[in-house]
Amino acid sequence: MESPISFDHLATGARDFARLALEAHARGETEVFLLEAGVSIERLAKAALVRVNPVLLVELSSRQDDALLHLAGATDLPKKLRTVGAQTAIDRLRKMDVLPSKDEELDTLIQLRNGVAHLGTSVPEDFLEPFVESVCLLLDHMGISREKFWGPWDELVRVALDDRADRLQKDVRLRLHQASLRAEARFADMPEGTPEHLAxxxxxxxxxxxxxxxxxxxxxxxxxxxxxxxxxxxxxxxxxxxxxxxxxxxxxxxxxxxxxxxxxxxxxxxxxxxxxxxxxxxxxxxxxxxxxxxxxxxxxxxxxxxxxxxxxxx
Incomplete structure (x- = not known):
């Protein structure tokens, strides 16, 4: 069996979950956004570690001989393969100067992802910006095209990262772009002129x-x-x-x-x-x-x- 712990597998999964996260954010589904965004960051962080050496995914707190041997390329995929969690992967990238040494919003996003997975949460803050900022840092480090990674959401990400706009201006621009993408998705498979007819x-x-x-x-x-x-x-x-x-x-x-x-x-x-x-x-x-x-x-x-x-x- 081909190992799921490969750079391409992790990076592709991170891309898919990132787009799902932005779709959920556009629909106002906060908990779904947090889940998808957290998974995307975790997979992309692990992809960055695998790019250096797959053994960087080995968890040190418990005996993981099977994982170590497999990730080192010495054995086939074991029945149970346990790797580090998102926070450990992020911490290792920080020690490698890939991510900022302190980023409370990113840490909170990962904690909230875990909270949603177990108990659910109600979050008034919007974590779109720390999500796309962290992802773009990892993309740039690995030489992955932002435009190809984000696909149809690339322009929205550009708006989220625009430091020239104040908070309200950026918020309105994001809402406009999200609404535009919702309309495109809604009428994509319908005959030409359907939006105008419905209007x-x-x-x-x-x-x-x-x-x-x-x-x-x-x-x-x-x-x-x-x-x-x-x-x-x-x-x-x-x-x-x-x-x-x-x-x-x-x-x-x-x-x-x-x-x-x-x-x-x-x-x-x-x-x-x-x-x-x-x-x-x-x-x-x-x-x-x-x-x-x-x-x-x-x-x-x-x-x-x-x-x-x-x-x-x-």
Whole structure:
């Protein structure tokens, strides 16, 4: 039987798990991301050790004569083959100056991977950056092409590693790229024009009142082209202050949601960073809906439209 402890086998496995990790991250599946990312780093770290000498995978804390002999090329694959864990492999690479001597985020990622595997975890922090940074360090050390390793996720990795962007700017760019890849994967095997056809079905055109809050004004929804999947299927949420006149409103964008690629923008600043205008002018004539039969929204809108503004001379 061919030994699974080979450079090509470990590097290929690391690549596959790395891409799975990024797919899980794009879907917001934190635990799956941590599992896949941890496995990817472990396999790539072991590949780096094997590149030097396979015996560097031997665990020293217990008798591993069979593993030592096999990895030295003296025997066939034993029935049980135990090698070092991820943390030991990383520590050995640190002693070889391949990885930084201190990287708390990488250590935490490996610990969380182990925690997810055994008990599950809830992690508020995002470990995408330490994951791709560590992987790229190992790739560069072994002379493996980043572009070939990451495949369709290469541009996303470039964004994650871009030190020129601030945290929010980078976060929005990552979300845009992830949403774009989700849309590509979703419609890859469908006929040309399917996204646009679906957009024409699900998209709600015109200006729609979502809610009226006498303290905060009215919230509207308008159709816009999604900055990620480029289909006209995104709902842009716009707010009018409580002093606005319905016959001439300047609305401020407060967020966005696309049904086709699941892109979500939550603030005016995020909308701006996505390349969309943050203000728009509408009048009452643009309204196509102020509520459904039986709900309580329509009276609120009518009351809002007819109210007397401060210093109103009409």
């Amino acid at each position: 024409s079905i699900v998209a709600q055109r015109g200006l729609v009142v979502v809610e009226v809050d006498r303290a905060g004004g009215a919230l509207f929804q308008a159709l816009t082209r999604c900055p990620a999947c480029r289909t006209e299927a995104a709902a842009l949420f716009l707010r009018a202050p409580n002093t606005a006149l319905l016959f001439d409103m300047e609305l401020t964008a407060e967020g966005l949601w696309c049904d086709l690629c699941q892109l979500h923008l939550a603030t005016t600043e995020e909308v701006d960073l996505a390349g969309l205008a943050t203000t728009a002018r509408y009048t009452a004539e643009d309204l196509i809906q102020i509520g459904r039969p039986g709900d309580t929204l329509a009276p609120d809108v009518l009351s809002y439209a007819r109210r007397r503004l401060p210093d109103d001379s009409f």
